Amino acid sequence: MRLFIPLYQLGIQGRIMVVIALMSVLQIGLVGGVFLAQHAQTIENLTGGRALAIAQAVAQLPDIRDSLLKQDASRVQQLVEPIRQITQAEFIVVGDATGRRLSHPIIERIGGTMVGGDNEAALQQGKSYISKAVGTLGPSIRGKTPVFSSSGNIIGLVSVGYLQTDVDSVVFQHQFLLYGLLAGVILLAMITAVLIATHIKRAILGLEPEEITRLYQEQSATLQSVSEGILALDSNGLITQFNLAAVNTLQLPKEWLTSKLKQPVKTLCKEGDILLAMQQQGKQVKDIALVVNDQPIIVNGQPIPDGGMVFSFRCQDEMSQLAEQLSQVKQYSDTLRVQSHEYSNKLHTLAGLIQLGEHRKALALIKQETSGVQAFMSFLRNAIPDPELAAIVLGHYHRAKELGVTLLIEEDSYLEGLPATLDRMALVTILGNLVNNAFEAALQTTEVNPVIKLGVTDSGNEIIFEVEDNGTGIPDNLSHSIFEKGTSTKSQLGHGIGLYLVKQAVERLKGMITIEAASPTGTRFVVYIPK
Structure with missing residues (x-):
């Protein structure tokens, strides 16, 4: 027994359900993953910023500066330990200019060298920054800042840190609710996919896409194969279908086969009101003589149960159709004839002067036409x-x-x-x-x-x-x-x-x-x- 059925073997309802569900899961997963990662990064940045702010505040304490100058580790420990407890920092370590600890949550480690390898920027360059390193307490997010003497010299640094495990715990607590919310959204998307697929299946009368495609192809082939023009309107008088024979009969551009779909029939021909009147009667139309777009045609019509209408028509006189085509050609010819350039007469004059041997007059005419423009161009280039x-x-x-x-x-x-x-x-x-x-x-x-x-x-x-x-x-x-x-x-x-x-x-x-x-x-x- 197969547990998985290939997608192409499923019906339209199953395919829609699977595709919508997979897309919803994928999109929500990607968006949720990015959001959760960004959320985790934000918490880490806030933690690092908090650590740096505490370190900068401690570095500004006059007692810390005096104790560093005196190398009084006991006094430094007394000053920073209450601050560490109040701020809930994992450690506040104050080091001298050599990196030797003057404070530490574990008293036995006072006097040792600070671990992590991330002190150089503070002690050598005087920078305040956030870093991630592994110290004696484990991986941590640290805020480091130098301590300056009254004369501006670097006399030590303050390092405040929170363990990475504690930060990860906070991140997980914040994200637990988001995981549940994402799961609920995915479940809702899958339920919606089922409802949409069921509605679509019912709307297409239970047909599969392949069956719909075959019916559409058969309908299109039938429409294009008949010599009569076919025009279909819906209940609102909008064009839903017409074939190439209709375009040819009514002398319309072929692009209208697609561009006029879902447009009012009035945009197709000025006699659209007559066709709408026939449709509104809801009765069969038989051999009605009309002149549409100056083309005499014979119209037949068959009403559709939903209120629409299908019209078929043919030319009443082939000679009239030919005359209309000649009229169209004449209109195009007249349009092209009037689109002459403003210099055409002058070019003819130049050609005549050259043929007559009047070269000087031809040059004079050319200079007359170009001198003004050349002078203006010269002025414009300079100005x-x-x-x-x-x-x-x-x-x-x-x-x-x-x-x-x-x-x-x-x-x-x-x-x-x-x-x-x-x-x-x-x-x-x-x-x-x-x-x-x-x-x-x-x-x-x-x-x-x-x-x-x-x-x-x-x-x-x-x-x-x-x-x-x-x-x-x-x-x-x-x-x-x-x-x-x-x-x-x-x-x-x-x-x-x-x-x-x-x-x-x-x-x-x-x-x-x-x-x-x-x-x-x-x-x-x-x-x-x-x-």
């Missing part, structure tokens, strides 16, 4: 050597051209002496959001051409950014809250974040930002960042 800040300025230069905004950069702008420790990304956040805000403000006015002025300098001990626009300015009701999150002069969603980020970055860099009214209209932001 702002820092790559991150230069990149953000260059990006806004090109964006200004696209938006039809004039971006003027002060000729005396210069930004070179940036400390290496200064957060470049914070500077990029400040400059980028201020210019973006200026773009939006300048574009709001239709009375004058939108203009933005940008100035950057690092003279003195501060880095200064100045961004000015000729917009309509900041309304009075927003002047005190312009830097708050969500505050914006625009009503659309997604605004009210830029200036909030600017304020946060400025404060992070310990800087300051001011707002002034520009002349004759607009707003000027000035940021001061200390180097």
